[in-house]
Amino acid sequence: MKRSIIDLWVGIFVAIGIISITFLALKVANLTPQSDSNTYSLIAEFDNIGGLKVKAPVKSSGVLVGRVSNIQLDTKRYVARVTLTLNSQYQFSRDASAEILTAGLLGEQYIGLAQGGDETNLKSGERIQLTSSALVLEQLIGKFMTSFAEGNAKSGDAATAKTAP
Incomplete structure (x- = not known):
């Protein structure tokens, strides 16, 4: 008799755990009904x-x-x-x-x-x-990368213009 009572309480505890986890999962996933x-x-x-x-x-x-x-x-x-x-x-x-x-x-x-x-x-x-x-x-x-590349290209052109005879 004692074994069946323990099994009943374990079953209730597991059911409450499953319901709690399901509720938590729905809450986290924002799927709770509104x-x-x-x-x-x-x-x-x-x-x-x-x-x-x-x-x-x-x-x-x-x-x-x-x-x-x-x-x-x-x-x-x-x-x-x-x-x-x-x-x-x-x-x-x-x-x-x-x-x-x-x-x-x-x-x-x-x-x-x-x-x-x-x-x-x-x-x-x-x-x-x-x-x-x-x-x-x-x-x-x-x-940012495009403007950085354009800035380097312009400074490179300016450096080439200064060294040209």
Whole structure:
């Protein structure tokens, strides 16, 4: 009889452990279900979204206010159209701005919202007018290397001109 009671408690403990690990995995992967009843959507268009992904955080002053729910390419203007799902307790004005930021040097990308000064708030489905695209590290390095090579080429031309008879 004692053996079956111990087996029962071990089974309960293992089941609680599996449920806890599953919950933790969903939390870390940002896959926890959110209720849509207290959210609204805004649209932001960017020239370059870098490594932004669906379910990326949307933050304002470092506070999580929503998530990226959809990313599409606008084939008429060739810009990335990002749909943001925000908690309805956070309202943003018509002149709010959105920019793609990176957590740390090589961390995940997220959208940062900055409140504007307009008294009228954006409604669900409206577009954020002021946006700033992602800074792509590879492009910055490429520009630096190109300007560095051009600078060396010009200084080399100047040195050759001075030594010519």
